[in-house]
Amino acid sequence: MVRPLALLAALSALAVLSPLSARAEGRAGEFDYYVLSLSWSPSWCALEGDGRDSAQCDGGTGFGWILHGLWPQYEDGGWPQDCEAAEPPPGRAMAEAMADIMGTPGLARYQWAKHGSCSGLAPADYFGTARAAFERVARPELLRRLGREVTLPAGLVEEAFLAEDPGLEADGITITCRDGYIQEARICLTRDLELRTCGDGVRRDCALTDARLPPVR
DSSP: OOOHHHHHHHHHTSOOOOOOOEETTOOTTOOSEEEEEEEEHHHHIIIIIHHHTOGGGSTTOOOOEEEEEEEEEOTTSOEEOSOOOSSOOOOHHHHHTTHHHHSOHHHHHHHHHHTGGGTTSOHHHHHHHHHHHHHHSOOOHHHHTOOSOEEEOHHHHHHHHHHHOTTOOGGGEEEEEETTEEEEEEEEEOTTOOBOOOOTTTOOOOOOSSEEEOOOO
16 A cells, blocks of 8 residues: 555655547447546646647646546447537537636537547536546545656556555556656546446556656646
8 A cells, every 4th residue: 555645755756658449430328438537737738738828727727637538438448439429519608617627618528529429428417427537536636746847657646546546446547648748547437437447458557767747837
């Protein structure tokens, strides 16, 4: 078991994934489980958001782990996307209501079109399920306490989640990196939002020992 104080000390002492196969023919509501994708907002800002002058990256926003998406997944590692949904897409107000945990309403609209449309749920129900999934998993508070950028083994980030979520197993989470930065934590959940092991192809852990982790802004 990871001791939180020891983990914080390890982080503080430090010096400053490829996609799976999508199935376009997927039918809405036909999938096996969910992947909850949590994005480390400061890394996205360093890689893309600052260049876009995104409001998500303004100082004082306080974004750390944000909801990237809740993705219907197949047991064999693929997933459906861009499904034909019976419901109309979410309106402006519905998307804006998700910005507090997704950073921008644009991400909410994009995630509905690509993944939410395959859930078999109406937009309001999908976003409600996504919010419940986001709240289901405890995000490590230790990482929010870092006052400066650090470099660290990506495995330490996984350990922080395992320490925070007693029911989470190592084969139920994967940490991804992009261009040297910690990018996402992907956690596997049943359709009832219970923690579970990840299916084939999902676990592709970042192997970097010197991944960059920018601090919360």
